[in-house]
Amino acid sequence: MSQNLSPNPTYDVIILGASGFTGKCVIREALKFLNVPSSPLKNLAIAGRNTSKLSQALQWASRPNLPPHIPILTADTTDPSSLRYLASQTKIILNCVGPFRLYAEPVVEACADSGCDYLDICGEPEFMERMEVMYHEKAVEMGSLIVSACGFDSVPAELGLMFNSRQWLPPAVPNRVEAYISLESDKRIVVNFGTYESAVLGVANMGKLQELRRSRRRRRRPVIPGTSPKGAMVNHLKEVGLWGVTLPSADATVVRRTLSCLAEDPRGLPGVNESAEQVKRREAFWSSIKPAHFGMKIASKSLLGVVRFIIVGKIIGLFSKSGVGRWLLLNFPSVFSLGFFRKKGPTEDEVASATFKMWFVGQGFSDGSLVSQGNRKPDVQIITRVMGPEIGNLTTPIILVQCALILLKERDSLPRGGVFPPGIVFGPTDLQDRLQQNGISFDVISKKTV
Numbered sequence: 391m392s393q394n395l396s397p398n399p400t401y402d403v404i405i406l407g408a409s410g411f412t413g414k415c416v417i418r419e420a421l422k423f424l425n426v427p428s429s430p431l432k433n434l435a436i437a438g439r440n441t442s443k444l445s446q447a448l449q450w451a452s453r454p455n456l457p458p459h460i461p462i463l464t465a466d467t468t469d470p471s472s473l474r475y476l477a478s479q480t481k482i483i484l485n486c487v488g489p490f491r492l493y494a495e496p497v498v499e500a501c502a503d504s505g506c507d508y509l510d511i512c513g514e515p516e517f518m519e520r521m522e523v524m525y526h527e528k529a530v531e532m533g534s535l536i537v538s539a540c541g542f543d544s545v546p547a548e549l550g551l552m553f554n555s556r557q558w559l560p561p562a563v564p565n566r567v568e569a570y571i572s573l574e575s576d577k578r579i580v581v582n583f584g585t586y587e588s589a590v591l592g593v594a595n596m597g598k599l600q601e602l603r604r605s606r607r608r609r610r611r612p613v614i615p616g617t618s619p620k621g622a623m624v625n626h627l628k629e630v631g632l633w634g635v636t637l638p639s640a641d642a643t644v645v646r647r648t649l650s651c652l653a654e655d656p657r658g659l660p661g662v663n664e665s666a667e668q669v670k671r672r673e674a675f676w677s678s679i680k681p682a683h684f685g686m687k688i689a690s691k692s693l694l695g696v697v698r699f700i701i702v703g704k705i706i707g708l709f710s711k712s713g714v715g716r717w718l719l720l721n722f723p724s725v726f727s728l729g730f731f732r733k734k735g736p737t738e739d740e741v742a743s744a745t746f747k748m749w750f751v752g753q754g755f756s757d758g759s760l761v762s763q764g765n766r767k768p769d770v771q772i773i774t775r776v777m778g779p780e781i782g783n784l785t786t787p788i789i790l791v792q793c794a795l796i797l798l799k800e801r802d803s804l805p806r807g808g809v810f811p812p813g814i815v816f817g818p819t820d821l822q823d824r825l826q827q828n829g830i831s832f833d834v835i836s837k838k839t840v
């Protein structure tokens with residue numbers, strides 16, 4: 391494991407923020423793998439600022455069984471010594487305390503300083519990019535692997551793009567991939583308040599992200615065959631009967647960071663202590679990934695559904711600019727989001743009946759070598775799909791826990807340390823297989839000449 395931890399930390403994993411909506415679902419998911427013979431997860435602890443809420447969360451997560459004997463640790467993100475203690479006791483912290491821009495920097499700092507690994511479920515680009523600027527060097531030095539966005543934001547987008555990319559067999563190459571997210575349910579679709587709060591603060595602080603990007607060194611850009619696409623904000627995807635509108639989620643920025651890492655290191659990131667076989671596998675994997683322009687859309691079966699998304703987006707964009715507006719948004723989430731977000735989150739029935747489908751529509755060229763000859767238009771379309779259960783309470787915990795299990799099992803084949811997006815770290819691992827075994831599927835839908 392990491393280089394500067396004690397050789398045998400007490401815990402494999404500590405779940406921080408385990409009393410939250412998502413945190414308690416992460417406990418439930420982790421318990422499925424605790425002390426199972428083939429699982430590397432042998433010692434688990436949960437942490438947060440309120441021990442009685444943590445104990446209730448553990449009881450909820452263990453149902454219908456009695457809660458197992460799992461240590462409950464007190465830690466508050468406003469108390470750095472409590473975070474340093476956590477980081478000294480474990481191989482990995484799974485951070486579920488958000489909004490990340492408000493609370494998570496001290497946790498990253500404690501992990502980077504101690505060499506403990508850190509995974510989170512952040513979907514906030516400004517936080518992720520700021521952590522990279524501030525803690526990458528330290529994390530490399532101390533052997534701490536810091537990977538944000540290990541949830542629905544942004545692993546389906548990262549692995550889904552790679553899955554689509556691998557369907558382009560030479561000499562075919564993609565030029566662009568557009569992902570359409572469709573949330574489905576026979577009940578009402580409701581998303582957790584924590585995600586809404588993070589989105590409101592993200593929009594309010596958009597200027598800080600631009601400032602950060604202007605102030606830092608430009609990353610290398612991938613070389614993509616063909617010209618940049620100029621897509622419409624709203625469009626109809628007739629192949630799957632969906633309308634889509636551009637979604638300014640973190641996914642596209644996270645995917646771009648992975649593609650930039652790949653442009654800088656085309657063979658991927660070397661592991662701490664890889665075998666020759668593992669090096670070969672990693673290099674073969676990355677040589678099969680062809681960069682493409684990437685964008686996200688939120689989709690609906692009806693144009694009216696898309697109009698609803700646009701109205702909510704406009705309301706959040708407008709109101710989050712002022713203090714009063716943010717107060718209104720955060721105090722009356724259901725009103726201002728037309729029912730998408732609710733303070734109490736979705737009910738258990740609503741969670742159970744919700745699913746997501748993410749359609750990846752790739753457009754490209756049947757022969758990459760001919761692209762430079764004149765102004766050729768894409769002549770091939772490949773559609774793939776990632777599909778799974780409800781996004782915040784089911785898919786996100788599945789992804790986070792599988793990423794943690796990979797760290798526990800294969801730490802030697804992963805980078806020694808640094809702050810990275812999930813795709814560049816987990817792309818060449820068996821994460822996609824693991825997600826498939828846990829209810830998240832990857833399918834090829836169609837390949838055709840257009």
Ligand SMILES: NC(=O)c1ccc[n+]([C@@H]2O[C@H](COP(=O)([O-])OP(=O)(O)OC[C@H]3O[C@@H](n4cnc5c(N)ncnc54)[C@H](OP(=O)(O)O)[C@@H]3O)[C@@H](O)[C@H]2O)c1
Nearest residue numbers: 407409410411412466467487488511541542543584585588
């Ligand atoms: N990537 C994704 O797709 C995805 C999916 C789901 C959620 N998320 C993100 O995850 C975050 C949490 O969402 P949620 O719905 O679970 O929110 P939540 O229910 O409000 O939970 C927040 C958790 O953070 C804890 N906390 C707050 N301040 C703290 C502090 N100073 N020190 C220690 N713990 C503190 C809370 O503890 P108390 O119980 O003591 O208040 C609670 O356990 C949000 O940022 C959300 O955007 C991302």
